[in-house]
Amino acid sequence: MPSPQPRPNIADIPPYVAGKPPTVRPGMTSYKLSSNENPYPPLPGVVEAVQAAVGQMNRYPDMGSGALYAALADTLDVPAEDLSVATGSVGLIYQLVHAFCEPGDEVVFAWRSFEAYPIAVTAAGATAVRVPLRPDARHDLDAMVDAITDRTRIVLVCTPNNPTGPAVTQAELDAFLARVPPDVVVVVDEAYVEFVRMDDPVDGVATYRRHENVVLTRTFSKAYGLAGFRVGYAVAPTPIAGALRAVSLPFGVSTIAQIAAVASLERHAELMERVDALVAERTRVVDGLRAAGWDVPDAQGNFVWFDLGDRTTDFALAADELGIVVRPFAGEGARVSIGETEANDRLLQLAADFPR
Template identity: 85%
Template sequence: MTGPDTPQPRPNIGAIPPYVAGKPPTVRPGMTSYKLSSNENPYPPLPGVVEAVQEAVGSMNRYPDMGSVALYEALSERLGVPVGDLSLATGSVGLIYQLVQAFCEPGDEVVFAWRSFEAYPIAVTAAAATAVKVPVLADGRHDLDAMAAAITDRTRVVLVCTPNNPTGPAVTQAELDAFLAKVPARVLVVVDEAYVEFVRMDDPVDGLATYRSHPNVVLTRTFSKAYGLAGFRVGYAVAPAPIAAALRAVSLPFGVSTVAQAAAIASLEREPELLERVEALVAERTRVVDGLRDAGWDVPEAQGNFVWFELGDRTADFAAAADEVGIVVRPFAGEGARVSIGEDEANDRLLVLAKEFQK
């Protein structure tokens, strides 16, 4: 029972859009089903990572190292940045929440492309800030000129998702440099690089060089995608020391678990083996995109581990047809569907489905 005499949440809480997670595959007798709805790495963890996690499990009765000292040191060495320029969180999505919380007052504006990562409007609304959505271009790319034009005196943060989830294209370094030249120095620019390891293009963004040359730029990255640790929730930000310190100040105490820290460190130690798997996924992505275009689909450039189908009012039908052949995709009602690059058999089924759906 609620009423004026019962506790009431802030008005913005009721306006928070729900996060829609990728559905698990439907179990179909006699058929292996595949989950292509969450951009997960289809490969199992490397043996060394599993062993590190198993060892860490033995201390689950103790709190994690709140300072994450070993992981910070490993990241500092791997990236060539000071420990003071790093901040950890439960996935890069946790960092997005913290950035908006740390830099926005209620009513301040956050500019981002749309459609883009669906957690952006959730994080912005949760902080009682105002989301300013700038439509992506027809080919799924960020309209950086329009985003720059959307910046006002109330803008505090701009989010640049590259590669863009769910449409797929990434911005170039030249495009990012031209954009940053238009952004006031007081505005924080977040370069969300959750899928950076999958980028294969001319003039890719060099995030580390960009952060080093701009005091208002922060990078967010994750171990969930290329590193295959989605179930452990580890993300990190690289930012000038004052920004990184603000993120650590609002971080959840003990947020990154002991096993997550151990898995991330072990993954960094085995990075060459992990990146071999990334190369295999990129090769599969190329095969899938080429197959879709041969079948008549005009899919955007894919620089993440997923492809985007612009379907409009056919989106639900496409998702249902995919489910019938044992693959589950991520539909965005009335807009399109994002399909992860998964196991070879799953990708084969997607290509067959795509050909049939075009008829």
């Protein structure tokens, strides 16, 4: 007897592998370094703002996210018409592919990069075009341009790149954009933008202002520590932002997520104190790893990358024995978030003991 069948491409969607929780070990505090979460609690005043809104949970959220759009427009000095909010920046990637790709259209991105990219592309029936990273774990932007065809609708630039860490420079991005056809949407995925400390960093807002095909995607999950509330935003030229809003899930960003995001935007000084502390820890960890003989890529997010190949599973198991859980990519390497000082110390211990 026939039964309902999903579209054929659904079977091709790769699973999203979330970071595992830490193993509970008696007498030992375990740490989760597998999901690039902020180890700090929400910023001062955010919990109180959310608690005050809990009593409204019987009502739908503001579908227009008016207060959040106004706060973002004021913070970024952009028109509210050039904004779109969604359930994290990953929600925006899904919306972009659905808004701009017909089945069979192509989306170009570096690989390895954010693992949600091929999922979103395949779910829409589009074709993922993976361009290998350079040996230093950076985007090969020239090769990405060369991969563009008349079927390409979107190019994704993850900077800093998750999971490997390096970010593109403004000069590199400008040269890249000069070669991309104007009818191709270029997404500059800046989920970790607050952590970037490098020469010639990308100025995403200035870049979007100069181009009619550039979209920025950002999130409150990382630096702001609101991963559990799922809220991100895009900055894009008005027609693109309008298309994103048109395909957005109604009431997708909850009331408490909107309130938490607005309250977080009001606390920039406190945010940067925490980000600076995490960057200082990142520097300490990277310096320690290199002193121990590890050739880790430039780290511009809140994580570090170990190129381990076939030793990846062994590394993850050794980490687990020390009470830290990392994010392994089988046969390739492991991404390890910058966490609490004790957790980072255990990572350095692991790096010193694990054969290189």
